[in-house]
Amino acid sequence: MSISLAPATLPDAQRQHALWSTLSMLGLALLSAVVHSYNMFGFPLYLGDEGIYMAQAYAVARLGSLTPYPYWYDHAPAGWILIAAWSVLTGGFHTFGTAIDGGRTLMLLLHVSALVLLFRILLHLTQSSLAATIGGLFYALSPLTVVYGRMVLLDNIMVVFVLAGTLLLVNYDGQLWRLFVGSLLFGVSVLTKESALVLLPVLVFGVWTLVSRQHSSFARGIWLFGAIATISLYPLYAALRRELIDFSLSSPLSGTGNQVTLVGAVLWQISRSGGAPWDAQSDFFQALTGSWLVRDPWILGLGLAAACWNLVRGTTRIRLIALLGLVSWLSLMRGGLVLDFYVIGLLPFMAMNIGLATARVAGPGRAPGVLIALLAVTGVLGFTNLSRQSEIFTLDMTTTQRQALAWVRQHVPADAQIIIDDDLWVDLRDGPAGQPSFPGAHSHWKVANDPAVYRDLFNQDWRNIDYLIMTPGLEEIFKREQDRLPYQAWSHSTPVARFNVGDAAIEVRRVNSAGIAIKDTLRASYQSFIENHVREGRVIGNGEYTDVRDQAGAMLMAVWNDDQPTFDALWRWAQFRLQAEDGRLLHTNAPGVTPQTFADANADAALALLLAERRWNDASYGREGLRIARALWASSVVEIDGRPYLAAGDWAIEDERIIFAPASFVPYAYRMFAAVDPEHNWWWLLDNTYQLLAQVSATDLGENRSAGIPPTYVALNRQTGAIKLDQRGLPGAGTAFESDAALTYWRIALDARWHQDGRADSYLKTAAFLFDEWARKGTLAGRYAHNGTVQREEVSLQLYSAVLPLFLTVDESAGHALYATRISTAYTHTPSGVRWGDGKNVAEQRWAWLTSAFYLDILDNTWNN
Amino acid sequence: MSGFEVALVVISLLLLAQVSFSSYLMLYAWNDARRSDDFAAPKEFVPPQKSFTVLLPARHEEAVIQHTIDGVLRANYPRELLEIVVICRIDDPGTIQKVQEKIVELVDQGVHNVRLIVFQDLPINKPHGLNIGFRNTHNEIVTIFDSEDEIHPDVFNVVNTVMVTEGVNVVQSGVQLMNFDSKWFSALNVLEYFFWFKSRLHFHAEVGIIPLGGNTVFFTREIINRIGGWDETCLTEDADIGIRLSQMGERIRVVYEDLFVTREETPPTVEQFIKQRTRWNQGFLQVLQAGAYWSLPKLSQRLLAVFTLASPVLQAFTTFYIPISLYTMLFVQMPPLVAMILWLPAYMLIGQYVLNWIGLREFVRAHNLQMPPLMWLRLLIAFYPFQILLGISAIRGVYRHLRGTNNWEKTKHVNAHRGVTA
The missing domain is CATH 3.90.550.10 (Spore Coat Polysaccharide Biosynthesis Protein SpsA; Chain A)
Incomplete structure (x- = not known):
């Protein structure tokens, strides 16, 4: 009987019945919507499968294909085509939060729809709104339906189509169209998830027994045609793609061919065994005892009992529902693969059988009080059950996934090749407005198994992978196949960020290799550096005026980036605003300050100009470089007994002493100066300074001992060149080791890389103290006294950047870990571009860039090439 | 999609609609058991x-x-x-x-x-x-x-x-x-x-x-x-x-x-079959051209009249279309979605066969006749050639109508049905 009949023609009793049933249905729908939706974005944890279906829906909506990776008929596509349509209609994949949140919103609608359909079926079969409400309550309040119903799974979509098809069969009243539409809906349910096919015999039984004699042959024919034709669209699709069945000898079953076929995939699905159901180790037994009965023994136990009873004692229509329930049980118990959420297909039938049984225990005409009492018991049972599992409504499991997502969006370059679980696929691949997209994010399944990914994309080399986002359980999966790329990448990686709620942790790891992403890192951070810190050729520093070291460093970055316009602008500005008559570059453009020179900045600028000459084939750069190099010698080199000594600048040459700054020693530049400037003995300066460097690092400099690290400044005797005993009165950090002194390592390591100078290597090996610190503490302090005492804990990005080449040269794996945890994590996307650290310190920006370039090994020595 | 593909898709969808409606009409008496x-x-x-x-x-x-x-x-x-x-x-x-x-x-x-x-x-x-x-x-x-x-x-x-x-x-x-x-x-x-x-x-x-x-x-x-x-x-x-x-x-x-x-x-x-059917088709076209149906009071009446009277044109068109569509389905590589739409009329043809087979069983039962062995197979084999007969008659009808040939091609009678009376 249908509620939509004209109310005026109904007797009062019937009208009341219709009113009551409509109210009950609305109440149930509202209740289930509340129970389902409360905390549905927070619990349960995003499952990989949810991500897979969102990714496939994304492929349908945005990529014009059924799946983002080659489709291999693992499931029929109707379910995610529906999700795609939903996403398009609701304004994309980010409307509700993450992509899975959007999918879960659709699941809410489907869940309520399923409940309404279930209620209508029960109402039709029992004519009792109370019995229908009892069945509906069992469904709405079962923790199983709430937990699994929230997840974006094909089973949840399939259930709605099956129920709709069933409703049109049980409320058949002689009209063919109901049967036909019902058969199409059932067909769609199979196209959503093939497991619905097990219900086909039961529904056929229903069609055979329920239809009117007047048109039974046509009714049966039409139902079968509708169902089979709809289902056959799937093999038709495969056949059209020449992927129905593979007659060549290399079938996927033999494990030799790569050809995917529908038949092969179906056979594979069927062959996934889960063990005999009575075996305690079988999938079925594990899911039943470990999860289903724990969450809700009532709906399963009562439902099964009710189904048996209904089968024995029911009318044909009731037997139909009983059979649907029992066949669903049997299909789970057949010994195939059983996953936790497979219970979804069982639940509506269990709830319906309970509703039908209660109607017959205490149906109309018996005692109405019994039904009301049963209704109350059902409600109490449901709420008790749910309140024992309050995590469903209170625990926010997905925060970790959201945090990991936010972190990756902030710190990982967009070109990064990332191995991910499927849960965040869409969110990473296609970021919402204003957020980066990561076209290199790949499902770990594909990285492990899809030759188009592991072979064609990654060339079977884990070094081509930059990051991994590890969700719980992924490690175990990787370990199962140690010869595959995911495991190899994982085992060569360093954790860089970790987010956890309870024992569920998400870890972002960086692969210990320069990889692919770093090119993007360099490109984007150079771009942002030029945009944010260079105005009309001038580097805007921390203060109002420009520091020559920033200007010279920017020139080096420009020449290594092959960015001639910027280089020219930088050099033109430096030439006009910083260069003295004699060719020296002065330390600042600030007016009213006594002009000084810094030896390191002059060397860097001269080097940049000499490199520019070769790179852009323009000798005028070289002439300017030579001029600066000569001015450097003239201003900062002191000859004592014919031996050249390097001062930190013209200001560092005093009457009594010379102040030497190890970090201003730029050996690779001196080698070039020697070639272009035969008038000065740069070789001798190189030899002498290497010697001096080793000395000042090893000497205690007035401390109780030396930690073997270079001081920021050291005073030499002006007359003898010897290290002075009295190191008092030095500027700045004095003999302490901090970010400026650390640059010594950067420069020596570059000299080692470019020229394989044995002195460079042996000097780097004396830095054992820092490795020891790193190994023991996992961190380096911001400032050490010359004897190794920590003077300031606060870590410094420039210091880490400066020592990275040292680490890479002496202990490569420590270098990778240092880069991963200290430098790559400082890389940050902001609306105004990319920055390192807080983005305020220009020197930090420069050195983080230069050290990343060193890491990638793109600091090419155009001079020698 | 190329223009050719668009045309094929549109025609296929129109055919689907046409065959669906025809199937509905075939089933009209059985649509509602209560009536x-x-x-x-x-x-x-x-x-x-x-x-x-x-x-x-x-x-x-x-x-x-x-x-x-x-x-x-x-x-x-x-x-x-x-x-x-x-x-x-x-x-x-x-x-x-x-x-x-x-x-x-x-x-x-x-x-x-x-x-x-x-x-x-x-x-x-x-x-x-x-x-x-x-x-x-x-x-x-x-x-x-x-x-x-x-x-x-x-x-x-x-x-x-x-x-x-x-x-x-x-x-x-x-x-x-x-x-x-x-x-x-x-x-x-x-x-x-x-x-x-x-x-x-x-x-x-x-x-x-x-x-x-x-x-x-x-x-x-x-x-x-x-x-x-x-x-x-x-x-x-x-x-x-x-x-x-x-x-x-x-x-x-x-x-x-x-x-x-x-x-x-x-x-x-x-x-004889073709001649008879040609005459009917031609007659329908005459009535269609006469346009009397145009003054029918209701739109539904006018539409149904056009649908019925114009069916020879549709049939003729379909006859030309089917070989093209068959060739395309079998030999031309199309995007899967397009190819699937091209297959829909074929699905409807199968549906029509199913309806005909069930109809024949009903007919045989209603008149207490004997169903000959393998009749389902004979019906299946005859099914497409029969569509071709209809197609030829339709094309002839359209052709003769356009040429204005209006002589009466009378059907011969040999009393064959009088032997099958049960």
């Missing part, structure tokens, strides 16, 4: 009240005409309320002689209600004969039978009851080809009648626009006077008169009861 009584004949008859004139236009029917007259005379209806008039042209002495022989024989037996009318003017066609017969008779209800018709003895009681109890002026009772097993195409031809009279005509009656059949159709004399008789220039005067009656808003009652159908035979040869 089956609406379409049935009365279960009990009221006493004979109306008087009937049976017009039997005959040309070169010497082989069967005497049998036909006997058939009408066997009716369970009072002789005094029944008048049988055979109409012949003067250039058909064979038939005239047979009829005269029969009349003499009947007069000897005391039967006086059979007459022969001979005319000699032009044109030589059925509507002309009908008009002459109509002008020379007087009974209240006029009906037409063809020479090869096997009439159920109670058909006059059925019509008398319907007209008396429902007060309708026009009744179309079922006509059914019977010899489904005699030629490869017979079963499908039989099924066309089965679905047309048993099912589709009810839909037409509901909408109020009926292309009437050529026989077993009953009019009150008054209504024929009002619309001025049959159109002598029309090849399908039956369809034409149906449209004109609908235009007047006349309710037409369709009665189909397996028991009471007028039994006919399928054309004996493919050639």
Whole structure:
């Protein structure tokens, strides 16, 4: 009987019945919507499968294909085509939060729809709104339906189509169209998830027994045609793609061919065994005892009992529902693969059988009080059950996934090749407005198994992978196949960020290799550096005026980036605003300050100009470089007994002493100066300074001992060149080791890389103290006294950047870990571009860039090439 | 998508719509089990009240005409309320002689209600004969039978009851080809009648626009006077008169009861089949071109009229389209979605086959016939070639209509159906 009949023609009793049933249905729908939706974005944890279906829906909506990776008929596509349509209609994949949140919103609608359909079926079969409400309550309040119903799974979509098809069969009243539409809906349910096919015999039984004699042959024919034709669209699709069945000898079953076929995939699905159901180790037994009965023994136990009873004692229509329930049980118990959420297909039938049984225990005409009492018991049972599992409504499991997502969006370059679980696929691949997209994010399944990914994309080399986002359980999966790329990448990686709620942790790891992403890192951070810190050729520093070291460093970055316009602008500005008559570059453009020179900045600028000459084939750069190099010698080199000594600048040459700054020693530049400037003995300066460097690092400099690290400044005797005993009165950090002194390592390591100078290597090996610190503490302090005492804990990005080449040269794996945890994590996307650290310190920006370039090994020595 | 692909997709979707609607019409009588009584004949008859004139236009029917007259005379209806008039042209002495022989024989037996009318003017066609017969008779209800018709003895009681109890002026009772097993195409031809009279005509009656059949159709004399008789220039005067009656808003009652159908035979040869179908197609196109349906009161009536009358054009078009579509489906690589849409009409063809097979079982059961072995396979094998026959007839019809060739290609009758009577 249908509620939509004209109310005026109904007797009062019937009208009341219709009113009551409509109210009950609305109440149930509202209740289930509340129970389902409360905390549905927070619990349960995003499952990989949810991500897979969102990714496939994304492929349908945005990529014009059924799946983002080659489709291999693992499931029929109707379910995610529906999700795609939903996403398009609701304004994309980010409307509700993450992509899975959007999918879960659709699941809410489907869940309520399923409940309404279930209620209508029960109402039709029992004519009792109370019995229908009892069945509906069992469904709405079962923790199983709430937990699994929230997840974006094909089973949840399939259930709605099956129920709709069933409703049109049980409320058949002689009209063919109901049967036909019902058969199409059932067909769609199979196209959503093939497991619905097990219900086909039961529904056929229903069609055979329920239809009117007047048109039974046509009714049966039409139902079968509708169902089979709809289902056959799937093999038709495969056949059209020449992927129905593979007659060549290399079938996927033999494990030799790569050809995917529908038949092969179906056979594979069927062959996934889960063990005999009575075996305690079988999938079925594990899911039943470990999860289903724990969450809700009532709906399963009562439902099964009710189904048996209904089968024995029911009318044909009731037997139909009983059979649907029992066949669903049997299909789970057949010994195939059983996953936790497979219970979804069982639940509506269990709830319906309970509703039908209660109607017959205490149906109309018996005692109405019994039904009301049963209704109350059902409600109490449901709420008790749910309140024992309050995590469903209170625990926010997905925060970790959201945090990991936010972190990756902030710190990982967009070109990064990332191995991910499927849960965040869409969110990473296609970021919402204003957020980066990561076209290199790949499902770990594909990285492990899809030759188009592991072979064609990654060339079977884990070094081509930059990051991994590890969700719980992924490690175990990787370990199962140690010869595959995911495991190899994982085992060569360093954790860089970790987010956890309870024992569920998400870890972002960086692969210990320069990889692919770093090119993007360099490109984007150079771009942002030029945009944010260079105005009309001038580097805007921390203060109002420009520091020559920033200007010279920017020139080096420009020449290594092959960015001639910027280089020219930088050099033109430096030439006009910083260069003295004699060719020296002065330390600042600030007016009213006594002009000084810094030896390191002059060397860097001269080097940049000499490199520019070769790179852009323009000798005028070289002439300017030579001029600066000569001015450097003239201003900062002191000859004592014919031996050249390097001062930190013209200001560092005093009457009594010379102040030497190890970090201003730029050996690779001196080698070039020697070639272009035969008038000065740069070789001798190189030899002498290497010697001096080793000395000042090893000497205690007035401390109780030396930690073997270079001081920021050291005073030499002006007359003898010897290290002075009295190191008092030095500027700045004095003999302490901090970010400026650390640059010594950067420069020596570059000299080692470019020229394989044995002195460079042996000097780097004396830095054992820092490795020891790193190994023991996992961190380096911001400032050490010359004897190794920590003077300031606060870590410094420039210091880490400066020592990275040292680490890479002496202990490569420590270098990778240092880069991963200290430098790559400082890389940050902001609306105004990319920055390192807080983005305020220009020197930090420069050195983080230069050290990343060193890491990638793109600091090419155009001079020698 | 290329323009070619777009065109194929659009055509496929239109075909899908067309075949779906046709299937709906085929199933109309079964669509709702609760309504089956609406379409049935009365279960009990009221006493004979109306008087009937049976017009039997005959040309070169010497082989069967005497049998036909006997058939009408066997009716369970009072002789005094029944008048049988055979109409012949003067250039058909064979038939005239047979009829005269029969009349003499009947007069000897005391039967006086059979007459022969001979005319000699032009044109030589059925509507002309009908008009002459109509002008020379007087009974209240006029009906037409063809020479090869096997009439159920109670058909006059059925019509008398319907007209008396429902007060309708026009009744179309079922006509059914019977010899489904005699030629490869017979079963499908039989099924066309089965679905047309048993099912589709009810839909037409509901909408109020009926292309009437050529026989077993009953009019009150008054209504024929009002619309001025049959159109002598029309090849399908039956369809034409149906449209004109609908235009007047006349309710037409369709009665189909397996028991009471007028039994006919399928054309004996493919050639005859094509000629008959060509004539019908051409006639439909004539009626379509005449445009009378355009002044039908309701849009639904106009649309259904166009859909029905234009079906030869659609059929002709489909015949051209199918080879193109088959070739494309099998040999041209298309995007999967396009390819799947191209397959939809093929699905509908399979659906049509299923409906036909079920229809044949129903037909065989209703008439207590024997289903020959492997009939489902024979039907399947014949199914597509039969579509081609329809296609050829449609193309011929369209072609002849465009050329203005309007001569009457008459169907031969050999009494094949009279052997299959159970």
